[in-house]
Amino acid sequence: DQQVKQNSPSLSVQEGRISILNCDYTNSMFDYFLWYKKYPAEGPTFLISISSIKDKNEDGRFTVFLNKSAKHLSLHIVPSQPGDSAVYFCAASAGVLNTPLVFGKGTRLSVIA
């Protein structure tokens, strides 16, 4: 029973264009969402997060959108760069304090020069 779903295993985008990575969740108790980026042979690196009280959070080229009614979030990368090529994991937690993260299976993004 997957509570966090990333239905696209891979995505290929041209350099300079927008990358959109999607994530759906089923648990209504989730109220904090994070995106992690992972390069081969490294641990996941925190990228950006959003609380359920917001519907958008922006950090440089990265923007996360949250649609609570649809239980859907997306990560936009504009413009995409070759160095963005990695596996992106969506993660969620049922708030309060220091609760474990529930991860999706990840989406492999390839940015083509």
Added chain:
Amino acid sequence: EAGVAQSPRYKIIEKRQSVAFWCNPISGHATLYWYQQILGQGPKLLIQFQNNGVVDDSQLPKDRFSAERLKGVDSTLKIQPAKLEDSAVYLCASSSNRVGYEQYFGPGTRLTVT
């Protein structure tokens, strides 16, 4: 600030052997997590410590896996005896006691059981 340290980075063992992984979290981080990441999957929580106490070990296969966090700093995860399906990357993460925190991950230990 130093990141989360893990060792070894790679380990190959035969089934039924035992293995141990070590983690040193970011200084001052009270919460420590061990995750298992099987190829093609996202990380899955095995155990969570708050200081040296266990907060959640509901997904830890306790017949073969054990973990401890002595003095609330370093942690060790042990598998005994190992099975083929234990082949995975074992990730350690830590976080501070703040709402809206992020978890910081180490590089992981890739375990291959043959």
